[in-house]
Amino acid sequence: MSPTAQAVAERRPAYLTELAQGTERFHEPRRPDCPWCGSTKLRTRLRTTDLLQHKPGTFTIDQCRSCAHSFQNPRLTPEGLTFYYRDFYEGLHADRAGKIFGARTSAKRSAAGTRALARFLEPESWLDVGTGDGHFPAVAKEVLPYTAFDGLDIGDGVEQARREGRVEEAHRGRLTDLAPRLAGRYDAMSMFHYLEHALDPREELKAAHRVLRPGGHLMIELPDPESRYARLLGKWWVSYFQPQHLHFIPLANLRAELRALGYTVVDVDRREPHVPLDLTAACALFLGHWLPDADDPWRTKIPTGFQRGLRQALLYAGTPASVAAHGADRLLAPLVSRTRFSNAYRVIARRDPR
Template sequence: MPAASRGALIAALRPDYQAELAGGTDRFFLPRAAGCPWCRSDRRPRQRLRTRDWVQGKPGAFVLDQCRDCGHTFQNPRLSEEGLDFYYRDFYDGLGAESTAKMFEAGGSQKRFRRSARALREHAAPGRWLDVGTAHAHFCAAARRLLPDTEFHGLDQGESVEHAVKEGRITRAYRGRLTELADELADRYDVLSMFHYLEHTPDPGAELAAAHTALRPGGHLLIEVPNPESPFSRLLGRRWMPWFQPQHLHFVPLGNLRVELERLGFTVVAASVRGDQHIPVDLVCATWFWLNPLLPAEDQPWLPRPPGRAARVARGALALAALPLILLAYGLDLLLAPLVRRTRFSNAYRVIARRG
């Protein structure tokens, strides 16, 4: 987006953002949970970390707690529906749509999508595949090259899924929540995928149950999510990219997910933190999250006023000066990726389960 057009859009959005923020951010949160939303333990959870919105820079403080019994990590207090709407806005659509699309269209993302499709292909030759949380369905477009006989459908809450049909990435779109549409989709799909989707949902257990309903007997569920047990989550602390606050609400340890899938009637056929699902961004993102607050602020509609010309020039000059450090961190991510993928340091894990 040209700078002038972006500036005009920010100016147009600013009054609405300022009106929403006039009363503070407390109203965007539900009451604090006293126990664990995963195992229902009533023991008081321990605080794992307190952080901020490192990506968009929207105001607010976010706390991740960890269950003392099952190890589940969750946002506490959790965002309400109003809060989710506020913090998602202008990330996948609107102001941030172009940059988000470029991220998914990048070569690294396309390679990751193809690796995920190959992993599933080892267990099934699907006729009909539903990708949940598909957004613009970039995964489906990449996977179709490996599975030309598979019919890909997408489900998402945003309008992006409807654009994906018009752009030919999927043949059918469902707009809404899987938990609301599961009965309509019952026994319809050979494969259902959730790529970095489950951590965004208010109730991951309900999503898994809905996936079981939508799959045919013998169908496969493919899940990729952040690995909260990665040592990088402790080493990098609140600047570890997969925490991705405030959008990520739940972080399910691999063991917990296996148990829940088996309880629902799935048979886990593949599950590991060691694999090609790792996304090599840990060091470069942590470096940027450390540097960015030191720079003059970039203009955003949730800021009370636009930065002056001097601040804009200073930001550009300082960001340019920091570029070698950012490139070094990115190079280290890529260099270490083959090793990380063979260890517990992987920032994501993959599970493939068959409906019983």
């Protein structure tokens, strides 16, 4: 038995025990109003399954007709988030996260993000929230060698990053819980594709305001729910990322909230944060949806030899389409990043001195 097959076999009993109780318990009650503005004028924007790991469950994204905020409804409970996060970023299928986020976390993009904030100040101390394994601080340190970079995350990757020298201090937990202890400690913070995972993005922004020194700067990157790729690709748009993404915040809403909390927005950019992966990822998600089931621990049946062989053959058959999609993403990137097809945006905001 291969190491992967052995790991699957070891995890299967625990997964099947959880799933025997059903997946409805992983969802909170459906809310009738928008968590951003309170309006009850909602419409269903998307219904989908887990296209990433193919774990059981169905997920709905509603959109507010009043403020355009989109959100998972019903939202996953903390227990549900634990279930669907398991074996994705760490563990059995951590390589999948690396394939999806490889372009987003490239050294070139990390350095560009660092320079974007450095135009406004040279920070003494910088906290990277949702740092994962500390890739961004390791690259940013090369751009700002005299800045102390710390990391914050709920996973054990942040502690590994400290042991390997990518961050100086590791804060394990949630920003909203740790903010009182870190109050006024940093003059720069970054949240790269973090707020969309948060249970309450507003509380995260308030916590960041508490952690920042007066005059400090906060840099945020988010998937852009107004990207035309979202409409073109539907559920195959990778930035929907169900069931992990809980909120989709339009740029105008984020800017207004930052102003209300005591920030001044000093820079907005849709061009540089664009990641050229929409067509490639859509092709992969579509192919993965129709392939024979893989040997995953949350499946009750182990694939037969024929099913394994067929899956491998179809993966090879889909390679030309994947290569073509990747080429199209790269070829179109200079144009796409300058249009409303751009899939992400960046905001840099200064905490008001008062």
